Amino acid sequence: MYFSLFEQVILLVFVIFSVSSFTYEIWKRISIIIKGTGTLPIDRIGERCLRFFREVLLQEKVIRERFLPGLMHALVFWGFMAFGVITLDHFVRGFNGRLLGETAYSIYSWVAAPFAVLVIIGILYLAYRRFYLKPKELGKISITSGLVAIFITLLMATYMLTELDLPENIEKLNWWGHSFLILAFLFLIPRSKHLHLVLAPVNIFFRSFTVPDHDTVEIDMEASEEELDSMLSGLTKMSKKQALDIFSCVECGRCTEVCPANRGGGLLDPKHHFILDLKDPMLHSSGVDVLGQINVEAGWECTTCQACTDICPVGNHVEKSDEIRRHQVLVEGQVPQEYQKVFRNLQESGNTEGAFQSPLADTLPDYKPDKDYLLWLGCFARYGLDPDFENSVRSFTKILDEAGVTYGVLTEEMCSGDPANRLGDKLTYQMLMEQNKEQLEGVKKVTSLCPHCVVNLDQEYKKYGEVSYKVEHHTQVISKLIDSKKISVSRSSSEKLTYHDPCNLSRTLDEIDAPRNALNASSSKYFEMEEHGNKTLCCGAGGGLWWKKETKGRTHLVRAQQVVESGAETVATGCNFCFGMMKQGLGPLTPDDQKEIQVKDIADIVAENLVAN
Numbered sequence: 001m002y003f004s005l006f007e008q009v010i011l012l013v014f015v016i017f018s019v020s021s022f023t024y025e026i027w028k029r030i031s032i033i034i035k036g037t038g039t040l041p042i043d044r045i046g047e048r049c050l051r052f053f054r055e056v057l058l059q060e061k062v063i064r065e066r067f068l069p070g071l072m073h074a075l076v077f078w079g080f081m082a083f084g085v086i087t088l089d090h091f092v093r094g095f096n097g098r099l100l101g102e103t104a105y106s107i108y109s110w111v112a113a114p115f116a117v118l119v120i121i122g123i124l125y126l127a128y129r130r131f132y133l134k135p136k137e138l139g140k141i142s143i144t145s146g147l148v149a150i151f152i153t154l155l156m157a158t159y160m161l162t163e164l165d166l167p168e169n170i171e172k173l174n175w176w177g178h179s180f181l182i183l184a185f186l187f188l189i190p191r192s193k194h195l196h197l198v199l200a201p202v203n204i205f206f207r208s209f210t211v212p213d214h215d216t217v218e219i220d221m222e223a224s225e226e227e228l229d230s231m232l233s234g235l236t237k238m239s240k241k242q243a244l245d246i247f248s249c250v251e252c253g254r255c256t257e258v259c260p261a262n263r264g265g266g267l268l269d270p271k272h273h274f275i276l277d278l279k280d281p282m283l284h285s286s287g288v289d290v291l292g293q294i295n296v297e298a299g300w301e302c303t304t305c306q307a308c309t310d311i312c313p314v315g316n317h318v319e320k321s322d323e324i325r326r327h328q329v330l331v332e333g334q335v336p337q338e339y340q341k342v343f344r345n346l347q348e349s350g351n352t353e354g355a356f357q358s359p360l361a362d363t364l365p366d367y368k369p370d371k372d373y374l375l376w377l378g379c380f381a382r383y384g385l386d387p388d389f390e391n392s393v394r395s396f397t398k399i400l401d402e403a404g405v406t407y408g409v410l411t412e413e414m415c416s417g418d419p420a421n422r423l424g425d426k427l428t429y430q431m432l433m434e435q436n437k438e439q440l441e442g443v444k445k446v447t448s449l450c451p452h453c454v455v456n457l458d459q460e461y462k463k464y465g466e467v468s469y470k471v472e473h474h475t476q477v478i479s480k481l482i483d484s485k486k487i488s489v490s491r492s493s494s495e496k497l498t499y500h501d502p503c504n505l506s507r508t509l510d511e512i513d514a515p516r517n518a519l520n521a522s523s524s525k526y527f528e529m530e531e532h533g534n535k536t537l538c539c540g541a542g543g544g545l546w547w548k549k550e551t552k553g554r555t556h557l558v559r560a561q562q563v564v565e566s567g568a569e570t571v572a573t574g575c576n577f578c579f580g581m582m583k584q585g586l587g588p589l590t591p592d593d594q595k596e597i598q599v600k601d602i603a604d605i606v607a608e609n610l611v612a613n
Contacts, residue, residue, distance in 0.1 A: 001172055003094055011094045011179065018183035025190030026198065028283075029247045036240035036288045038215060040206045048205050055315075056201045057081075062313045065254065069129060070313075072122040076152065079119030080197075086112050086159070087182060094179065109163060116156040123152045137253025139271070144192035151188070155181050196250040196314055203248040204315035206241060211306050211508055214322040215239055216463045217330070217426035235327050236292040238278075243288050245316040249275045255308035255318045260538040261301040264555035268301040270308040274320040291323045299324030300336060303555060304422050304543035305503040310534055321543060325424030335425075338548045343425050346432065350414035352547070353383040360390050364397065367408030367443070373400070373477070374443045374469075375407045376457065378450035379415050380576040385546075386583065389576050392601035396449060396474050399607055403486040405477075407447075410439055416456040423544040433461055446471045449601065451504035451575050452542075459508070473505060475574050475602050479514035482521050488611040493523040495598070497605070498568040500529070500559065500582065501536035502575035510534070515574045518602050522609040529566050537562065540585075541577035560585030563597060570598040572605050 003011070042048075054060045059074035085108060089099035100108060127149040130138060158178035166174065189195060217235070220227070238246075255270040256262050262269055273295045281290040302321035309318045328334045335343065345354035361382055367374045379385065381393050400407055417432040436457070440446070446469050448454050458471040481487045499519055505511050512533045519526045531537045540556030563571045563586060571586075573579045582599045590597060 001093065001168065001175065003096055008095055011091075014180070014183050015091065018186040022186045022190055026195075028286075029190070029195070029199075032282055032286060032288060033240055033243040033247070036238050036243040037234065038239045038241070040240050040244070041208055042206075044209060047209070051207075052201065052205050055204050055313075065311060065313065069126065072125040075118045075122035076126070079115040079122070079156075082112050082115040083159070090175075090178065090182075094175075113160065113163060116160050120153055120156045123149050123156075135253070137257040137271075139251065139253060142193070142251075144188060144194070147188060148185075148192070148194055151181050151185050155185070193249065193251045196248050199244065199248040200250065200314035203244050206244065207315035208241070208317065210459065211309055211317070212304065212319060212322065213241070213317050217326055217430075218464065219427050219430055232331050235323070235331060236289050238288040238291055238323075241317065242320070243282065245318070246275055246279050246282060248314045249279075249316060250314050251276065252313065254311045254313065255316075258307040258311050258535075258537075260303055260305060260307065260540060260555045260558060263537075264540070264558050266301045266555065267295070268298040270302075270318050273298040274308070274318050275316065291320065292327055294320060294324040296324060296328060296334075299328075300548075301545075302543050303503070303538045303540060303545055305538035306507045307503070307535075307538065310507050322422070322424070325422075326426055327424070329424035330426060336548060339423050339544065342419055342423070342544070342547050343428055346415055346417075346420055346425075346428050350412075350432065350435070351383060352379045352415060352419055353385070355383045358382045360384070360393065361409050361411070361413070365408045367410055369442055371406045371408045372445065373405065373407040374440070374446045375409050376416070376446050376448035376450070376453055377409055377413060378448055378453040378576065379419075380450060380580070382413065386576070386580040388583070389579055389601070392576075392579065392603050393449060395601065395607035396478075396603040399478060399481065399487060399603060399610065402610055402613070403481045405481070405486075412439065414439070416450075416453040417460075418452040418456045419544045419547065421456060421460060422542070430464075433464065437461065437467070440467070440469055443469045445469060447474055447477050449474045449576055449603065451502050451509060452577065455504050455508050473509065473511060473514070473574070475505070475515040475518060476511060478603065478606055479517040482517060482606075487606075488613060489518075489521045489606055490609045490611050491520075491522060491524045492609050493605060494525060495523070495569040496567060497523045497526045497570045497572060498529050498563065498566050499526070499532070499572045499574075499602075500539065500563065500578055501532055501534075502573065502578045503536060503538050503542055505574050506534045506536050515572075515602050518606050519572060522605045527566075527568075529562055529568075531562065539573075539575075539578040539581040541581045546577055546580070556581045556585045557589065560589050564589050564591075564594070568597060569595065570600055570605075572600050572602050574602050576601075 059077055062073055063070035089105065092099045130145055131141060155178065158174050161174045189197060253271050259268060259270050278290050278293065281293055282288065299321045302319060304319060304321055306319060312318055342352050345352055348354065349356055361377060381389055384390065414432050414435050416436065417429040420429040420432065446457060451473055454471050454473050461467050482489060497519065499515060537559045538555065539559050560582060571582055573582060579599055579601055586597050
């Protein structure tokens, strides 16, 4: 084909218009992202590149989470990757040039042509799913989704026509049609959810390796009033990564689909409340000062379980309850009544219950520097939030005694600060953290039955500075004792046993194997529930909801119902709060003709099956 000067000028005008429009809309969003607080992380470059290769180029996470829709999406993505060179060559031809020679183009067509078919298959399936099956999590039907499906199908069809021996006038008409579709696509992408095609790869690369990943709130009480006001007023500003999250969202609804509060009938819809509801305010204001617009009631429902963040295929840190709660507590002074008492107790007594004595702690040895471990009890065990959990602590100490491992507790242990941290009272949290760090000076190893405490003593404290000790969850200690043969365990447990993964252990600490190592060593009838590992379903106590309990939904009953339906005779947990919530939820849901389901900590299971050395 030969293109006249007039045709080349027309093509150049359309190309400049489309590229300029695309560039303007992209820059408009990038300029907002730049206004965010903090910086985009660039640590662990090798791991980031590997994750980019797996999650972007291989589409690993997209396919794994929803296999058939994910595979269809991957076919479309891979097709567009394959058509990159073909598309450039297409426009160079419009100026009577060639990017690929005849031989190279012919060879490359053997790659591109099959992909054209696969792309059509993929996009037609996705359109069928979007407009016929209409999954609830995708939300309202979008006109742009339909346009994109039509554009992509026509793009592939017009490409395949270029491979046929057509009359010159038909060939040129087809060429122009293919060109306008590409240029129209450039115009549409940044104005729709399909902007994720550009920003999602960037977002995945910069995703934090730490979950949850909230900015620290450091309060200097010796600062001037102006400095404190400036710090507090900045609490409604998003970080650069959070702003990038908003514009990268693909609106797939997976976050809402896995949200325990939403599944329990609550108000919270992470897709909208934490992401999409912030997009228009950002664009209208051209800024990032929008966190104060998050729905307050929805923010208080969040269990901070991180299921939404874990499942996001484009690298978003979805959960933003930390932001809305700290704003409500520190700026607005609006605290639900139940939490007012918790905060007061933490400030006056250093624990959630306002207690000044612990019968359990009084029976355990005091920590001395020569001990192998500092046994951190946490408020739940130390002050009997569920009296039966004291037996689980004693099961763990029995295991340590059998292994010859020495331990001790702090006589003046304070709360690790988890409730204050998750509920937004950053001032109280900072006070507790500083007091605990002083008590932990000289300690080398800490272990706890509470994953909430482990996360705060280790991961959260490190956000404010270095820590000199190593923290291990008790299941990790037990697993190592089994592997090193310091304890012997018999698989004599005959009860049908399943395990509920605590969110803080499985997702935040990424510990999946240690609990299972202990359970498999103790039972021959252990089996998994459908949602397990880092895909577990929250028990409902996270995010400080243990002290609130009454919300619009009934989050804890969803998981308890799954345990009942599993047919288990015993459910093991690795968290004191999960232990308490399971006991509360299982009773009312267990049918009258079914035996009561026992709730035990992993330490209980192992201790019951210890073989004396």
